[in-house]
Amino acid sequence: xxxxxxxxxxxxxxxxxxxxxxxxxxxxxxxxxxxxxxxxxxxxxxxxxxxxxxxxxxxxxxxxxxxxxxxxxxxxxxxxxxxxxxxxxxxxxxxxxxxxxxxxxxxxxxxxxxxxxxxxxxxxxxxxxxxxxxxxxxxxxxxxxxxxxxxxxxxxxxxxxxxxxxxxxxxxxxxxxxxxxxxxxxxxxxxxxxxxxxxxxxxxxxxxxxxxxxxxxxxxxxxxxxxxxxxxxxxxxxxxxxxxxxxxxxxxxxxxxxxxxxxxxxxxxxxxxxxxxxxxxxxxxxxxxxxxxxxxxxxxxxxxxxxxxxxxxxxxxxxxxxxxxxxxxxxxxxxxxxxxxxxxxxxxxxxxxxxxxxxxxxxxxxxxxxxxxxxxxxxxxxxxxxxxxxxxxxxxxxxxxxxxxxxxxxxxxxxxxxxxxx
Amino acid sequence: xxxxxxxxxxxxxxxxxxxxxxxxxxxxxxxxxxxxxxxxxxxxxxxxxxxxxxxxxxxxxxxxxxxxxxxxxxxxxxxxxxxxxxxxxxxxxxxxxxxxxxxxxxxxxxxxxxxxxxxxxxxxxxxxxxxxxxxxxxxxxxxxxxxxxxxxxxxxxxxxxxxxxxxxxxxxxxxxxxxxxxxxxxxxxxxxxxxxxxxxxxxxxxxxxxxxxxxxxxxxxxxxxxxxxxxxxxxxxxxxxxxxxxxxxxxx
Ligand SMILES: Nc1ncnc2c1ncn2[C@@H]1O[C@H](COP(=O)(O)OP(=O)(O)OP(=O)(O)O)[C@@H](O)[C@H]1O
Ligand SMILES: [Mg+2]
Numbered sequence: 031x032x033x034x035x036x037x038x039x040x041x042x043x044x045x046x047x048x049x050x051x052x053x054x055x056x057x058x059x060x061x062x063x064x065x066x067x068x069x070x071x072x073x074x075x076x077x078x079x080x081x082x083x084x085x086x087x088x089x090x091x092x093x094x095x096x097x098x099x100x101x102x103x104x105x106x107x108x109x110x111x112x113x114x115x116x117x118x119x120x121x122x123x124x125x126x127x128x129x130x131x132x133x134x135x136x137x138x139x140x141x142x143x144x145x146x147x148x149x150x151x152x153x154x155x156x157x158x159x160x161x162x163x164x165x166x167x168x169x170x171x172x173x174x175x176x177x178x179x180x181x182x183x184x185x186x187x188x189x190x191x192x193x194x195x196x197x198x199x200x201x202x203x204x205x206x207x208x209x210x211x212x213x214x215x216x217x218x219x220x221x222x223x224x225x226x227x228x229x230x231x232x233x234x235x236x237x238x239x240x241x242x243x244x245x246x247x248x249x250x251x252x253x254x255x256x257x258x259x260x261x262x263x264x265x266x267x268x269x270x271x272x273x274x275x276x277x278x279x280x281x282x283x284x285x286x287x288x289x290x291x292x293x294x295x296x297x298x299x300x301x302x303x304x305x306x307x308x309x310x311x312x313x314x315x316x317x318x319x320x321x322x323x324x325x326x327x328x329x330x331x332x333x334x335x336x337x338x339x340x341x342x343x344x345x346x347x348x349x350x351x352x353x354x355x356x357x358x359x360x361x362x363x364x365x366x367x368x369x370x371x372x373x374x375x376x377x378x379x380x381x382x383x384x385x386x387x388x389x390x391x392x393x394x395x396x397x398x399x400x401x402x403x404x405x406x407x408x409x410x411x412x413x414x415x416x417x418x419x420x421x422x423x424x425x426x427x428x429x430x431x432x433x434x435x436x437x438x439x440x441x442x443x444x445x446x447x448x449x450x451x452x
Numbered sequence: 453x454x455x456x457x458x459x460x461x462x463x464x465x466x467x468x469x470x471x472x473x474x475x476x477x478x479x480x481x482x483x484x485x486x487x488x489x490x491x492x493x494x495x496x497x498x499x500x501x502x503x504x505x506x507x508x509x510x511x512x513x514x515x516x517x518x519x520x521x522x523x524x525x526x527x528x529x530x531x532x533x534x535x536x537x538x539x540x541x542x543x544x545x546x547x548x549x550x551x552x553x554x555x556x557x558x559x560x561x562x563x564x565x566x567x568x569x570x571x572x573x574x575x576x577x578x579x580x581x582x583x584x585x586x587x588x589x590x591x592x593x594x595x596x597x598x599x600x601x602x603x604x605x606x607x608x609x610x611x612x613x614x615x616x617x618x619x620x621x622x623x624x625x626x627x628x629x630x631x632x633x634x635x636x637x638x639x640x641x642x643x644x645x646x647x648x649x650x651x652x653x654x655x656x657x658x659x660x661x662x663x664x665x666x667x668x669x670x671x672x673x674x675x676x677x678x679x680x681x682x683x684x685x686x687x688x689x690x691x692x693x694x695x696x697x698x699x700x701x702x703x704x
Contacts, residue, residue: 282568285567285568286556286566286567287563289549289553289556293545296541297541300611302523302525304558
């Protein structure tokens with residue numbers, strides 16, 4: 031089905047380009063954007079479509095519960111094995127990046143780390159908070175331009191301005207969430223999109239924000255003897271920041287904040303009925319998410335040497351949401367893979383000589399897979415693979431996937447039954 | 453002492469009057485039944501009391517305070533807990549997590565800073581309280597299973613336990629026995645009586661099972677098409693002619 035959908039998107043694109051006048055601005059804009067429109071329709075209206083069926087029950091307006099994380103349902107041995115493997119891959123990656131790659135690839139790897147950091151903001155707002163925000167690029171821009179302005183005007187230390195930028199982005203996120211959250215669902219997503227567009231066209235050109243389209247210079251930090259202008263040092267800085275943010279997100283997810291958000295995602299009326307203030311929890315999620323995006327945005331500006339409005343275009347931000355949603359919003363890994371995918375997939379496609387437009391077909395495929403497995407590909411596949419390996423070696427783990435629904439899910443579910451009650 | 457005093461609650465949905473001038477009181481520690489045919493407005497009444505719906509007119513007074521305009525979570529913190537006719541559980545969580553999150557919501561500890569310092573994990577006291585509720589409801593064996601793996605009957609117990617973790621003064625139960633067999637229904641009744649006696653919790657019970665209502669409630673209110681048609685001791689209401697006609701007509 032996903033394949034057919036991808037084909038359909040591809041064909042529609044081809045057909046459209048046949049009918050539309052060549053070389054017009056319209057064609058140039060519409061063609062590559064088609065998969066986005068398709069995906070956004072899905073992203074926005076999918077929950078609504080499902081909801082429609084149960085509209086008769088006033089309490090039914092809540093999404094079906096998300097399946098538990100794969101990590102929760104696997105056995106100890108498996109967890110240990112995966113952890114060791116993960117550490118090996120991580121250490122290997124760092125060593126190869128530092129000593130085995132030329133400066134072009136090292137730059138790409140650094141970029142992937144920065145985007146992974148930014149994408150963790152989507153893990154928080156969508157994966158934990160259950161909200162679709164379409165203005166993550168705007169929050170990143172707030173961080174980047176705060177850094178740029180403070181450095182330029184007051185000559186402040188770059189690392190300090192990065193923290194201030196994150197704090198300001200968090201504040202903007204909270205202030206935006208106050209009215210936007212009253213809308214909820216699709217309207218919330220649209221409100222964030224409206225905010226993103228307004229920021230881009232009204233605020234960004236102002237002198238004290240984005241200073242036109244040329245961008246603001248942002249230097250690399252210097253801490254004591256370490257000058258992060260050095261590409262290797264900066265790679266390590268980005269790695270540390272990603273590590274800190276990932277730890278922060280993990281702690282939140284395990285802690286009260288995460289548990290409350292889990293409860294609200296599971297059933298908002300029930301969460302409120304035990305004394306959780308859903309509105310407050312969601313505002314916190316928005317603020318934290320915006321703060322992380324702002325931090326990542328500053329880092330991106332440092333990487334590029336300037337805070338460039340083009341890097342934070344609203345359209346680009348939509349692409350971020352889609353790529354993270356496709357790979358998995360609920361895990362740290364999902365965000366990290368998305369960071370690497372964003373940077374590496376275009377390179378690889380170019381490397382093997384595939385025309386760039388195939389990017390969008392891939393993208394359409396990803397989008398359709400997302401529609402079926404809203405937990406994301408990484409999460410979905412890891413449940414399957416972990417479950418299969420567990421059963422193969424008789425580790426005694428397994429999953430309790432009872433989501434059912436379509437053929438493939440049923441298959442998994444019955445396998446699971448067998449694994450749980452042998 | 454009057455715990456809940458719902459005064460002249462009227463709830464209008466576009467066109468229908470789901471509740472028409474309904475007044476109900478519940479005293480501390482009482483087990484009161486609220487019965488009526490399908491569509492009578494029982495769930496709507498619960499929603500008005502717990503705050504999911506704001507009544508068109510009328511006032512809700514709880515422990516002497518007017519809570520008509522209070523949000524759901526505020527009422528929960530004041531001591532009103534409930535279960536749902538269509539179970540509303542937290543997907544992806546284990547049974548124990550349900551209890552722990554309710555405990556955390558109830559005593560309102562925690563927050564961003566505590567999470568960051570890794571103080572978010574349940575402490576010994578919370579674990580002990582969760583365990584004792586698990587034991588009370590005989591859910592210890594299922595404690596670490598995800599909620600999706602449980603039967604409807606067990607799910608209803610989890611909802612009850614989650615409500616109990618907030619140490620409510622008033623417990624609103626919306627058809628706790630639906631989906632249970634005779635044996636389970638009886639056990640549920642015994643459990644409610646136990647909770648009422650041991651913890652002094654007042655219970656307002658919406659229930660279709662006549663036997664359970666007869667055995668376990670002290671007083672009854674009867675709703676029909678949004679109006680109260682009878683109230684009084686369970687014994688007397690059950691013999692009331694109007695009630696027989698409206699509610700038990702097809703049964704007796
Ligand atoms: N949110 C709503 N919007 C419109 N009408 C509603 C809403 N909630 C309930 N109603 C209507 O109000 C009336 C009372 O419904 P309610 O669910 O309170 O009945 P009930 O006594 O709980 O019935 P049951 O025994 O079937 O649970 C019904 O006619 C129902 O259709
Ligand atoms: Mg009902």
